[in-house]
Amino acid sequence: MKLASVLALGIFGMAATSATVWTLTEPGPVAADAHAVERGSEASALTPRVAQAPEAAATLSPAEAEPRATVDPALATFHAEGALSVDGRLGHSALLASAPEQTFLFIDIGAPESAPGSAARTPVELALAIDHSGSMRGDRQNNALAAARGMINRLRDGDSVSVLAFNGRADVLVQPTVITPATRARVLNQLRFVPSKGHTCLSCSIDTGLELLARRRGGIDRLLLLTDGEANRGSTAVHELRSLAARARAAGVSISTLGVDADYNEDALTAISKESNGRHYFVERPSQLTPMFEAELGSLVETVARDAVLSVDLAPGVEIVEIYDRSVHRAGARLSAPLGTFSAGDRKTLLVKVQLPPGGLGPRPVAEVALQYKDLTHKAAHNGELRGALATTFVERAGDATPLDAHVLGRITRNETVRALDSAGSQFDRGEVQTARDAIQRQLATVREQETLHQQRASAGEVEPDAPSPVAGQLEVLEKGLKDLEERHADEQREEAERRRSGGKKPATKKKRTLRKQMMHTLDPFG
Numbered sequence: 001m002k003l004a005s006v007l008a009l010g011i012f013g014m015a016a017t018s019a020t021v022w023t024l025t026e027p028g029p030v031a032a033d034a035h036a037v038e039r040g041s042e043a044s045a046l047t048p049r050v051a052q053a054p055e056a057a058a059t060l061s062p063a064e065a066e067p068r069a070t071v072d073p074a075l076a077t078f079h080a081e082g083a084l085s086v087d088g089r090l091g092h093s094a095l096l097a098s099a100p101e102q103t104f105l106f107i108d109i110g111a112p113e114s115a116p117g118s119a120a121r122t123p124v125e126l127a128l129a130i131d132h133s134g135s136m137r138g139d140r141q142n143n144a145l146a147a148a149r150g151m152i153n154r155l156r157d158g159d160s161v162s163v164l165a166f167n168g169r170a171d172v173l174v175q176p177t178v179i180t181p182a183t184r185a186r187v188l189n190q191l192r193f194v195p196s197k198g199h200t201c202l203s204c205s206i207d208t209g210l211e212l213l214a215r216r217r218g219g220i221d222r223l224l225l226l227t228d229g230e231a232n233r234g235s236t237a238v239h240e241l242r243s244l245a246a247r248a249r250a251a252g253v254s255i256s257t258l259g260v261d262a263d264y265n266e267d268a269l270t271a272i273s274k275e276s277n278g279r280h281y282f283v284e285r286p287s288q289l290t291p292m293f294e295a296e297l298g299s300l301v302e303t304v305a306r307d308a309v310l311s312v313d314l315a316p317g318v319e320i321v322e323i324y325d326r327s328v329h330r331a332g333a334r335l336s337a338p339l340g341t342f343s344a345g346d347r348k349t350l351l352v353k354v355q356l357p358p359g360g361l362g363p364r365p366v367a368e369v370a371l372q373y374k375d376l377t378h379k380a381a382h383n384g385e386l387r388g389a390l391a392t393t394f395v396e397r398a399g400d401a402t403p404l405d406a407h408v409l410g411r412i413t414r415n416e417t418v419r420a421l422d423s424a425g426s427q428f429d430r431g432e433v434q435t436a437r438d439a440i441q442r443q444l445a446t447v448r449e450q451e452t453l454h455q456q457r458a459s460a461g462e463v464e465p466d467a468p469s470p471v472a473g474q475l476e477v478l479e480k481g482l483k484d485l486e487e488r489h490a491d492e493q494r495e496e497a498e499r500r501r502s503g504g505k506k507p508a509t510k511k512k513r514t515l516r517k518q519m520m521h522t523l524d525p526f527g
Helices: 139-154 181-190 202-214 238-250 266-275 286-301 406-429 433-459 474-501 515-522
Strands: 077-081 085-090 094-096 101-110 124-131 160-166 170-178 220-227 254-260 280-283 303-314 319-324 329-331 334-343 347-356 362-375 382-395
Touching: 077 382, 085 362, 085 382, 085 406, 094 101, 101 303, 101 334, 101 362, 101 406, 124 139, 124 170, 124 202, 124 286, 139 181, 139 286, 160 181, 160 202, 170 181, 170 202, 202 220, 202 238, 202 266, 220 266, 220 286, 238 254, 238 266, 238 334, 254 266, 254 286, 266 280, 280 286, 286 303, 286 334, 303 347, 334 347, 347 362, 347 406, 406 433, 406 474, 406 515, 433 474, 474 515
Parallel strands: 094 382, 124 160, 124 220, 220 254, 254 280
Antiparallel strands: 077 085, 085 101, 101 347, 160 170, 303 334, 303 362, 319 347, 329 334, 362 382
């Protein structure tokens, strides 16, 4: 997506000081009269309250006296804050009125960074599902058990844990147990495996894990699924596993997945974690399992909100063009995105491309936004709610239309960077080395061009001097991806040369993770 020609900088929080931007009133009905806004009706809660442009003075020339809409950039942003914070913004604060126009709706939801006492003591209800198939024998099984024991030792009194082992079926090793000084030792003693064997049934582990978690309610429910292989029993297709994950999400359970070594199906595990609002971890060596288990437990005990649901009510006439990177339920003009739990420092976003029909000059409502969640930052959990409204302005002259907001541009290009690296990794693993190289280099050129434009606008005083680049961090991950590709290609060429020198016999080499896994692992801190 070539967006370098439309770089602009938006300022977060502008709407927080404007009473015209968001209110705490209930939203108007989705099925409001499509002409209510144009008639000036006060019945629509989507109509922004803005000051109209003053009438032209009689002394102006005919060209100067033509009607001209006043653009208020604050209408295109809002900020609301509670236990979570919500920043909403449109891609453009002003669009041409004469033809259908497209823009982006970007919602960024975050939890504050960890602070002493910021998260209340909410019980964790954890189910551990550990692969017990033949490929998990030896060090993998031993390290998985050691990591599980370490996690159980770090659970707090009052938390609940259950453990299951799965191969071609799932067997419960530890029934749901509330941790106390007396029960902790018993749980650890029950955590024993017979030698690993058999196939891999991921769907069995999810089904059984959900059954175990359904026996207790009221805490933070999490299923942690560890595997080193690909599903070959039960439901094996990615779409089937995604459906199971959606069922878990509907039951209030997030599934975090942990893939070990090079053989596991990243598409399947990523789909499971993403659909259920969990996390996906990649571990190249079994010895790295314990830090990953500790990171997952740390996120659980620092949970500040759960059952978060983002709702977006689109104004009459606004049409959805594309929804990016998140499962969203659509019902008429309403979008609903379940976001699950938020731990300290978590950020989750929604990006939607929309199209607006042509219309008269002036403010044009686009959407009302509501975030509802269970606030866990107090001794007694209570319901939290944040609201905001977004509107653009229709203008007559092309010169009055605004370029793409820099924060939205950054989110779009981040999406394109992830896609480019994902595609390049897959192409390389299929042997399409030059195609993979070209994919990264094209995105690198786009990001560099956008960075140059940002610097030019900053030098011209068109953006705040300390404003972050809309493509911050993307050059580094793309350059790292290209370096990984070239190093892997050189390794494979050396191995091929060695094979030829040895008379065609392939040398024994350690199995490597795919380049796609390596590249996507690089993106973890990038987000």
